[in-house]
Amino acid sequence: MLRARVTITLKQGILDPQGDTVRSALAALGFDGVADCRVGKFVLLRLTESDRAKAAAQVEEMCRRLLANPVIEDFRFELEEIP
């Protein structure tokens, strides 16, 4: 069976106050080596399609139509075999 691991992030240049706040919190804990932090979304999809090419096309379409908003977000995904 295939599983898609979809990562959605705000486009570069769009202010991410959540990421900035996490970076400040990390700095407060002494992790001062974080130059930038962006917080995104992670979606796991267990697919019934077993053909990788077809599955990739389906997930791409899902991202374009619903999972990500192209005005503000970028997405990427990987497919992995799961038992």
Add this chain to the structure above:
Amino acid sequence: MRFGILVFPGSWSHQDFQYMLGDVMGFEAQVVWHKATGVEGFDCLILPGGFAHGDYLRAGAIARFSPVMPAVIRFAERGGLVLGSCNGFQILCEAGLLPGALLRNASLQYRCQWVHLRVESTATPFTAALAPGRILRMPISHGEGRYHADAETLRRLGGEGRVIFRYCAPDGTQAPEANPNGSAEHIAGICNAQGNVLGLMPHPERAAEGLLGSEDGRLLFDALLARVPG
């Protein structure tokens, strides 16, 4: 003038809209469940505030695929008047009826407060009877109201008079502290190219009676009466 007020699972401002439009202003105002597949007989559709479908994934992302939405899009394309407030604005953007998107407030805080808005343009029937530069006072209540669009879109909106409202200080100036959510260019409301679809983050329906703090929300609909015969 017959208003249809859409109700999605999680809408919360439809009753306030119905009260303002029906009880206070005397219009015919009917609620329309999101599973309706037609919107015939209405002159204006309202997409109210709330958290349609829980705002899961992104505000408006699921609502834009509600069964009623294809009819709303056809209605808008034929020139029907559509107003989306707060969550309704988010849905209109997700549906592609308005450009841009609404992001998490820059402060990360949910903001529930009164704001001042400057009327920037009379390009939509909702503001046709208002003088540009007029200051309106209405409440906001949102966590994701930071308007974003790319530079080209912002330039086009400004150039075409499609920025309808900007957040401002009580005297009309654009002080940074008067922008409650970090919106690009203080934008609080925009319209589509034809002017028949308006989206705004503030809540006109919560500013319908002096007793509750402001009557300015009614002005958008008074203006409508002046422009469109009922």
